[in-house]
Every structure is written in C-alpha cells, then in structure tokens.
Amino acid sequence: xxxxVNNASFSYDGITKQFEEISLSLRRGxxxxxxxxxxxxxxxxxxxxxxxxxxxxxxxxxxxRRVAGMRPDEIARxxxxxxxxxxxVFPFRAFDxxxxxxxxxxxxxxxxxxxxxxxxxxxxxxxxxAHLQDKCISEISGGExxxxxxxxxxxxxxxxxxxxxxxxxxxxxxxxxVIATIDRLAADGIxxxxxxxxxxxxxxxxxxxxxLENGRLIARGPAEDVITKENLREAYxxxxxxxxVEEVERMVCIPMSPCGCRGxxxx
Amino acid sequence: MTHRKEPxxxxxxxxxxxxxxxxRSVFRDGTPVHEAVLRLIPAEKAIYLLPVALFFxxxxxxxxxxxxxxxxxxxxxxxANGFLDGASSLLSAVSGHPxxxxxxxxxxxxxxxxVVFRIRLPxxxxxxxxxxxxxxxxxxxxxxxxxxxxxxxxxGVSAGAGFGAAVGILLSGNPMVIQISAFFFxxxxxxxxxxxxxxxxxxxxxxxxxxxxxxxxxxxAFISLTKYIADPYDTLPAIVxxxxxxxxxxxxxxxxxxxxxxxxxxxxxYLVRWRINLLAVGEEEARALGVDTKRMxxxxxxxxxxxxxxxxxxxxxxxWVGLVVPHIGRMLVGPDxxxxxxxxxxxxxxxxxxxxxxxxxxxxxxxxxxILTSLVGAPFFAYLxxxxxxxxxx
Numbered sequence: 092x093x094x095x096v097n098n099a100s101f102s103y104d105g106i107t108k109q110f111e112e113i114s115l116s117l118r119r120g121x122x123x124x125x126x127x128x129x130x131x132x133x134x135x136x137x138x139x140x141x142x143x144x145x146x147x148x149x150x151x152x153x154x155x156r157r158v159a160g161m162r163p164d165e166i167a168r169x170x171x172x173x174x175x176x177x178x179x180v181f182p183f184r185a186f187d188x189x190x191x192x193x194x195x196x197x198x199x200x201x202x203x204x205x206x207x208x209x210x211x212x213x214x215x216x217x218x219x220x221a222h223l224q225d226k227c228i229s230e231i232s233g234g235e236x237x238x239x240x241x242x243x244x245x246x247x248x249x250x251x252x253x254x255x256x257x258x259x260x261x262x263x264x265x266x267x268x269v270i271a272t273i274d275r276l277a278a279d280g281i282x283x284x285x286x287x288x289x290x291x292x293x294x295x296x297x298x299x300x301x302x303l304e305n306g307r308l309i310a311r312g313p314a315e316d317v318i319t320k321e322n323l324r325e326a327y328x329x330x331x332x333x334x335x336v337e338e339v340e341r342m343v344c345i346p347m348s349p350c351g352c353r354g355x356x357x358x
Numbered sequence: 359m360t361h362r363k364e365p366x367x368x369x370x371x372x373x374x375x376x377x378x379x380x381x382r383s384v385f386r387d388g389t390p391v392h393e394a395v396l397r398l399i400p401a402e403k404a405i406y407l408l409p410v411a412l413f414f415x416x417x418x419x420x421x422x423x424x425x426x427x428x429x430x431x432x433x434x435x436x437x438a439n440g441f442l443d444g445a446s447s448l449l450s451a452v453s454g455h456p457x458x459x460x461x462x463x464x465x466x467x468x469x470x471x472x473v474v475f476r477i478r479l480p481x482x483x484x485x486x487x488x489x490x491x492x493x494x495x496x497x498x499x500x501x502x503x504x505x506x507x508x509x510x511x512x513x514g515v516s517a518g519a520g521f522g523a524a525v526g527i528l529l530s531g532n533p534m535v536i537q538i539s540a541f542f543f544x545x546x547x548x549x550x551x552x553x554x555x556x557x558x559x560x561x562x563x564x565x566x567x568x569x570x571x572x573x574x575x576x577x578x579a580f581i582s583l584t585k586y587i588a589d590p591y592d593t594l595p596a597i598v599x600x601x602x603x604x605x606x607x608x609x610x611x612x613x614x615x616x617x618x619x620x621x622x623x624x625x626x627x628y629l630v631r632w633r634i635n636l637l638a639v640g641e642e643e644a645r646a647l648g649v650d651t652k653r654m655x656x657x658x659x660x661x662x663x664x665x666x667x668x669x670x671x672x673x674x675x676x677x678w679v680g681l682v683v684p685h686i687g688r689m690l691v692g693p694d695x696x697x698x699x700x701x702x703x704x705x706x707x708x709x710x711x712x713x714x715x716x717x718x719x720x721x722x723x724x725x726x727x728x729i730l731t732s733l734v735g736a737p738f739f740a741y742l743x744x745x746x747x748x749x750x751x752x
Contacts, residue, residue, distance in 0.1 A: 143645050167648025174643060180504045181638050181693035191636050195648030200629040202696055247647070 092116050093250050093282040094140070098149035101132075101139050105147070109135045110306040112149070117251065117282040117299075122273065124293045124314075125286040127303035127326060133286040136303070137255055140284070142166055154250060167195035171244030173254040177236055182229040185239045189214060192246030207246075214245040218272050234265030241272060252276060254285040258292070270295055290318050290331070290344040302326045318344050405690065405704055409486060412711045416482050420719055422473050428466065432474045435462045476610065483617070484608040485714040486707035488669040489679055491620045493706025495662035496680025497687065497698055498627050501638040502658045503563050506688075509681035510666040513570040513659065516677075517577035518547025519670040524584035524597045531596070533607065537615070537671040544667035547573050552659060563641065563655070602726030603674035605714055616668040623665035624703060630657065631699040638695070678731040679706055682739050689742060709735070 100111035110132040117123055127133050138144040140151050142158040151158045153169045171192070192214070193207040215221045220238045228236060237257060244252055254273070258266040266289075274296045277283050287293075293300040293314040300317040302310045304326045310317045323331045323344070330347040418429035439461045449457040464471075495510040503512065511517065522543025526536035551569040559565025581601070588594040627634075636644040637654060644651050666680070683706040684698065690705075691697040710727075713734055717725045 138642075141646050143642060162648075163645060163650050164648035167646065170646075172643075172646035174646075177639065177643070179639075180506070181501075181688075183635070183639070183693055187635070187694050188639070191639065191647055194633070194636055197632075199633065202632040243647075 092152075093119055093154060094284065095152040096140065096149070097152070099136070099139060099146050099151065100148040101135060101144060101146050108306050110303065113303075113308055114149075115284075115301060115308075115311070117284060119250075119282055120277050120280045121298045122277045122283045122285070122296050123299045123301060124297040125284065125301050125303060126288075126290055126293070127286075131303050132306060133303055134255055137172075137253055137284070137286065140253065141170060141172055164195040167247055167249075169250055171247040171249035171252045173237070173240045173244050173252070173257060175255045175257075176233070176260055177228065177240060179229040179236075182227045184224075185226050185228050185231065185242075186211060186215075186224040188228050189239055189243040189246055192243035195247060210248070211242070211246045214242040217245060218242060218275075232265075233260045234262070234268065237261060237265070237269055238272070241269075245276075249281070251282045251284065254283070256286050256288060259288055290323060293318050294342045294344060315342060318342070405701060409490075409704055409707045409711065412708050413482055413486070416485075416711050416715050417474065417478055419715060420473075420478065422469075424470065424473065428470070429474065432466050432470050433479075435464070436471065436475060438462060439464070480610045480613045481605050481608050481714065481718075482711060483613050484605050484672055485710045487613070487617060487620045488605070488673045488676065489683075489710025489713075490703040490707035491624060491665040491669045492676065492680040493683035493687075493702040493709075494624050494627055494699055495665045497684035497695070497702040498634055498658050498662050499680075500684055501634040501695055502655060503567060504638055504640065506685065507681070508567075509677070510662055511574070511677075511680070512567060513551045513663065514547035514573035514577060515544045515663050515666045516670055516675050517574040517581065519544030519667055520601055520675055521547075521577045521580045521584065523600050523671070523674070524581055524588075527593050527596045527600065528584055528588055531593070536600070537612070540671040541667045543577070544670055545663060547577055548659065548663045548667075599726060600674045601728070603676040603728035603731075604717070604724060604726050605673055606718065606724045608672055612672045616672050619664050619668040623661040623668075626657065626661040627665075628699055628703075630654070631695045634658070634695040634699070638693075673727065676710070676727050676731055678735045679710060682735050683709055685739065686742060 094115065094117040096113055096115040099113040100108060102108045113136060115123065125133050125136070135144065139146050140158070142151070142161065142163075145159065153161075153166070156165075158166055189211050190203050190207065193203050193210060197203055197207065212221070212224070215224055218238055218241055220235070220242060223231060223235055223239060226235070228239060231239065237260075241252075241254075241257075252273075257269050257273070261269065270292060273283055273285065277296070290300075297314050299312065300310075300314045301308050302317060302322055302325075309325055310322045318333055320331060320333060323329070323333075331344055332347055333342060333344045335341070336343050414426075414430070417433065418424040418426045424432075442459045442461045446457055446459045449459070492510055496508070499508045499510055499512055500506050502508075519540040523536050523540040525543070526532075526539035529535070551566065551573045554569035554572065555562070555566035558569070581597075585594060585597055588597055633649060633654060636647055636649050637651065637658070641651050644654075670676070684702045687698050687701040687705055691701050710731075713727060713730045716734065717727050717730050
C-alpha cells in the first residue's frame, strides 16, 4: 500500500468536524476519485494527507511511514501535489516553475544542478508538453498551466500524486487531455488521488471512487458500485442517469433534467 | 537537454572560438566594434562590471577633482602601504622586537590621501553596501510577500529606525548613539510586527503586512512627536535631515561597523535565493514542495531586517531603491531569484553610487539622498515601464 488513511478526523475549530473516521488506501498504479459537494471537505482531507493541516484523530501513512512524523521535504519526496489553479504573481518561465518540484531533493543552501534540469525535461517530455518549457506561466492557458503543474509534481518523483479538482477550470478538450495524462501516469505505477466534480470521470479512469458527504465517506469501492443513482442523490441532491452506452463502450453518468429546465423541445 | 544551457553555456564553452569568429566578422562585414563587444559579453554578465567602473569613476570624480591615474596610484600604493604597515606591527607584536617592512614611496600629498582614504573611499563603500543591501532586501521581501509593490520597510523597519535616530538626536547628538539607537528601534519595530503576525495570523504574510502598517504608522507618529518637541533651531533640522538620508558624514569606522551585518545578511539571502522562488509561488504550494515555510519566512525577515536596519542607521532613510531596483533587475534577467538576487545587489550598489555622486557634486551644498533617489529613480522607472512589457502589469 502506498497510501493508508486510518480513521482520520479533522476540525478547524475543535468543535465542528470537517470530516471524521475517514479510511482510505491506495495501491501502486491505482486511481482513486474523490467525489462530494462543494465545501464537504475534499480539499481539507487532501491538505491533511499532505500534512499541511494536522489531523485531530487517526493517521496518514505514506509507504508505511506516518506523515505526522515526517519533515516537509520528506513528505514532498513521496507526494506530489497539483493545486486547483496557480495564481501567477511573478511571470516565471514554465521550466523554472517546474524546476521548483526538485526542491525536496536539493539541500536548502543549494541551487538545482544539471541532473535536476534533466529530470524536469523528462517530466515535460513524459506528458508531452516539451513545447511549453520556455513559455511564461502568466501567458499560457489554464489547461497548459495545469499540465505544467503536473510536470512540476512529477519532477518531485513522487510515489503518490494528489490532484485537487484538476479539471474544474478546463474546457472539455483539455479535461480529456488531463484525464488521459493521469491515466498514463497511473499505468506507469504512480498511485493517484484526485478530487473531482465530475462523477463521469470515475468511469473514465478510476479504479476506485469514494464519495465524501457530510464529513463521512458514504460509499467507497469500484466505480460501478459507487456511482449509482442513490449515492449521487444523497451526495448532490439531484437525479442522475447511469447507464452503459454502446458507442463509447463504457458506463456514463449524466444528470437528469431537473424540474424547471425547459430542455430542447421548447427552445 | 539543450534549451537550458543555451544562454549561458554557448558563450562559456568556446570563448576563444567565439572571440576569433567575432573579430573576423567585425572586419569582414563591418559590424561596429561596440556591437561586437556587446555580443561577446551578454548584458547579464556585463552588468557585474558596472559597479566596478562606477566605483573607480566616483573615486576621482567630485568637487575636488582628481587625476584618474593619480587616484589609482593613491588607492593601490596607499592600500599596499597600509597592508605593509599592518604586517609590520603584527610581526613586531608577535616577535617581540620592532620589525619594519619596506614600503612604497608616497608621491602624493596629504590632501589627496585624505580625500581618497578618509572621505571618498568610506563614502563609496557605504553607498554600495547601502544600495546593494536595500535592493537585495527589497527583492527578497517582494518574493516573500508575493507582491512586487513591497519595499524593505514594509514591516516598519524604517519608521522604527527613524524614531530611534530622532530620539538619539534629541537625547545626545553623538553620531554613535544615533546609529545604535536607529538600529535598535529598527529591529524592535520589526520584532513587534512579527509578534503581531504570530499572535493574530499564525505567521500568515497578509497579517504580517497589516502588522507592518500598524507598527509603521505608530512609529511615524512617534517621529512627529519627537519633531514637535525638538528645538526648532538645533535638533529639529538635524532630525529632518537625517530622515531625508545622506552619506556625507560616513566615516571608515561606520563602514567597518555596518559592513559585517549587511554582508552576512546578503550572504544568507544569496544562499537561499532559489528557495525564495518557492515562497513567491505561494505558501501552500511551497509547503507541498517540501519547504519549511515558517522557518524560511523567519530567515528572510531576519536577514532583510538586519540589512535594512544596518543600512538605514548610517545613511538615514533612503526610499525607492529597495522597491524599484528589483523591478529593473527583473526586466533584465526575469523573475527567477537565482539571478535576481545577485543582479539586484549589483544594480542597487550602482544606482546609489550614481545618485550619491550627484548628491555631492550637483550643488555647493549636499543634496539629501532620499530626495535624489526619487528624483532620479522615478522618471527612469517610468521610462523603463513604457519601454518594456512587464509580466505582472498586463
């Protein structure tokens, strides 16, 4: 097991629980999609796994070591983190930006060397964005910046990659590019934990799906078992349609027309 | 593979061939020599020659104009003699009987000696230390606070030092007391700001900035208070002039006192320069990339504050350098702090040398530096902004 979360509970103020008794685990090459409403604690859980926030109860283990007892650079060698978006203040070159992923491998008073640059070039090439290396991160599109952040996380050489809603700000074409990239990385053996707002992504690439609702995991398991009408109604309060579509050769999950939407025939 | 090496290595790898090729091209296709030279030395490296050239220029340039060659001789032979004297007395002390090493013949008068070694040299070194120090501290703070509009006094160090100096002027007037008091209150102001930041915001940089505003305006009020109760014919003008900044009274002793803290702080910032990049992309991301952000923040604040307080206590308050020089640096080498930190130091030192030259030569009386840095710097910066696109101003 690469990641083990046992009975994790967290609260910001010590009174209202953000989530409690969460247990998860991830094997090599496994993709876990974390679903759940806005504000239900997905990002908080991710920050706890990264040890940026400290759990009230329970523990997080990465490759058998408890993150609570690890230094930040030790954690960063194991876990690569891709935030939702990056707000660029200084217009770093994409290459220099991704080079920062080498930080956990470089002593504090040192600067990246030849080998680090090669690792970053490999990361760019691995996800097919070598052409972005010399662009400015303030000038590239949202999809490209997402890919550069993935390259930065890969430069960390992590065994676990955590992505916080990697597709939320992207158009449908870029969404699929990012999903395909994630799938390829998983095939190479990296364990992947991603939070997402699209249940359909679970069918696209997940081995496992978990739904966080009201601070607890209401379901966890293979996508086919978890992404059901009942579970999604409980999590999001809407009706969805889940069925096998011949043309795309997979299960899909799309929302039903909620009452009040007129749909096409009246338009 | 190739792309990173491109700008630096291509030139470094085969300097001889490049030079020969360049010479050939100069003669063949009639490229002007200065362009050829510029192509051989990239701007990024040529910039390191700037303060050296300005230093020698400033040494003979001034109200008391000296012959450049003579100035060189005074500087080099005089320094050598100084070393020999020092060695003689050291050897005498060690061996127990007088040793006299030979020394070079002194071909210049006492006035040249005084101008070079007692007036200009300490002043130039001070200008370089203060200018370079403020610029490097400003650049680090801009990274730490993720904001290109930040200057080194964001946490209240200048207001604190100003108050300290004003109190020193009121109570004693002894330059030594004024400097120590300025340094002490500068550090104290930042300590209070940091205390507020820790107590309220658990070290969040936004709360630190707010704390800086609180402490800054508090000490500004204290400064006004000291001005109000100061003697209008004696201590009040002294306070006002101190606050406008000047290097006219800098002595060798001053330079020896502030050089170690400024250089130590600068060395510290230079060593962590690449890590400042990580703080500049955001605290949470830096944490996820394995940076102990709390400790890093403390290191940057201490180093920058020691530099700024040391600079301010011999020069008075000099604005503008710490804010604008890093911008000019970014225009030249980009936002990567690996290059920005050394380039800021170089540019800051050069900028203050030039401004100080103007301050001491333009009129019969000294012009306060704080006025000139803005008068020279502001139009120059406006010009640069119109010339070059800057990443964070779209």
